[in-house]
Amino acid sequence: GDSVTQMEGPVTLSEEAFLTINCTYTATGYPSLFWYVQYPGEGLQLLLKATKADDKGSNKGFEATYRKETTSFHLEKGSVQVSDSAVYFCALSDRGQGAQKLVFGQGTRLTINP
Amino acid sequence: EADIYQTPRYLVIGTGKKITLECSQTMGHDKMYWYQQDPGMELHLIHYSYGVNSTEKGDLSSESTVSRIRTEHFPLTLESARPSHTSQYLCASSKGGGTNTGELFFGEGSRLTVL
Numbered sequence: 280g281d282s283v284t285q286m287e288g289p290v291t292l293s294e295e296a297f298l299t300i301n302c303t304y305t306a307t308g309y310p311s312l313f314w315y316v317q318y319p320g321e322g323l324q325l326l327l328k329a330t331k332a333d334d335k336g337s338n339k340g341f342e343a344t345y346r347k348e349t350t351s352f353h354l355e356k357g358s359v360q361v362s363d364s365a366v367y368f369c370a371l372s373d374r375g376q377g378a379q380k381l382v383f384g385q386g387t388r389l390t391i392n393p
Numbered sequence: 394e395a396d397i398y399q400t401p402r403y404l405v406i407g408t409g410k411k412i413t414l415e416c417s418q419t420m421g422h423d424k425m426y427w428y429q430q431d432p433g434m435e436l437h438l439i440h441y442s443y444g445v446n447s448t449e450k451g452d453l454s455s456e457s458t459v460s461r462i463r464t465e466h467f468p469l470t471l472e473s474a475r476p477s478h479t480s481q482y483l484c485a486s487s488k489g490g491g492t493n494t495g496e497l498f499f500g501e502g503s504r505l506t507v508l
Contacts, residue, residue, distance in 0.1 A: 313496065317434075322399075322483055322499035366434055372496075380426075380441065380451075381497055386434035 281306045285369050285384035292359055293392050300354040300387050302343075302369035310371040312336075312345050312352040313381070317366040326354075326367070361391045396420055399484050399500035406474055407508050414469045414503045416484035423488070425467040426497065427451070427459060430481040442467060474507045481505075 286301040304310065311330045315323040327336030332347035341356045352369060369384040397418040406412060418425065427440040428451075438451035442461040456478070457471050467486075471478055481504045485497040 315499075320501075322501045323436075323485075323497075324499070325496055328496060368436070380438060383436045386436075388434070 281310065281371060281373055281382045283369050283371055283382055283384035285367075285387050287385075288387040289390060290387060291390045291392065294361055295358045296391075298354070298356040298359045298363075298389070300367055300369075300389070302352045302354065302384060304350050304352065304369075304371050306350075306371055306373055308373045310373045312343070313370040313372065314341070314343055314352070314354050315368040315370060315383075317368065317386075319365070323368065359389075359391050361393050364389055364391045397484060397486055397498050397500045399482075399503050401503060402501060403504050403506075405506045405508065408473075408475055410474050410507075412471050412474055412505070414482055414484075414505070416467045416469070416500060417465050418467075418486045418498070419465060420486060420488075420498065421464065422486035422498070423464070424486060425461065426485040426487075427457075427467070427469050428483040428485065429453060429455065430483055430502070432480075436483070440469065474505075476507045479505060479507050 283304045313328045314326040316326045317323045327338040329336040329345035335344045343352050343354045366386045366388050368386050370381045372381050400415045423444045425442045428436045429439050437453035439455040440459040442448050448459050457469050481502050483502045484500040487497050
């Protein structure tokens with residue numbers, strides 16, 4: 280079945296450092312890809328998405344490019360802030376599944392130190 | 394901004410009690426979901442619904458049950474809570490139809506502790 284693999288955490292960086300969180304996927308169809316963020320004590324929020332190959336999703340300084348050839352959707356940010364501390368989830372959705380069930384990666388906890 | 398609400402946010406109860414976690418959305422979404430999030434952060438789909446009177450089991454077996462009598466409401470019930478049910482429960486919804494790219498809108502979660 281479909282699956283998502285994220286780099287293991289936790290990840291700890293200093294403020295203004297460059298961030299990469301790796302995400303690779305396996306899917307039988309042509310999935311849409313997502314990054315969700317979960318701040319402490321809250322539910323998940325959509326951070327960005329890409330619906331087809333070579334699309335780049337971006338939001339709040341974060342970017343990720345849908346790479347079909349490498350089945351990857353790595354999350355990047357050029358200069359992180361303390362407020363970016365959260366858990367990040369990579370996910371895919373196969374439109375072939377009737378309920379658009381999302382398949383999530385295991386999550387990566389990010390801590391940014393001032 | 395998503396309009397999906399969960400109550401209670403936090404609940405501590407004793408073993409054997411019946412509990413219902415409420416979830417409501419005001420976006421008119423057809424599809425709704427319940428995820429269980431374990432302490433290791435992984436998310437497991439336990440129930441979903443295509444619309445009114447539709448309920449399906451998710452990928453992770455759960456002793457909880459759900460109902461969907463109204464579009465906006467998708468409550469989850471545990472008839473007899475046990476310590477193994479201690480977890481965070483996240484409700485979500487999504488649009489139906491061909492325009493849906495798979496985005497889910499999540500509530501803030503209900504953290505259940507069973508003593």
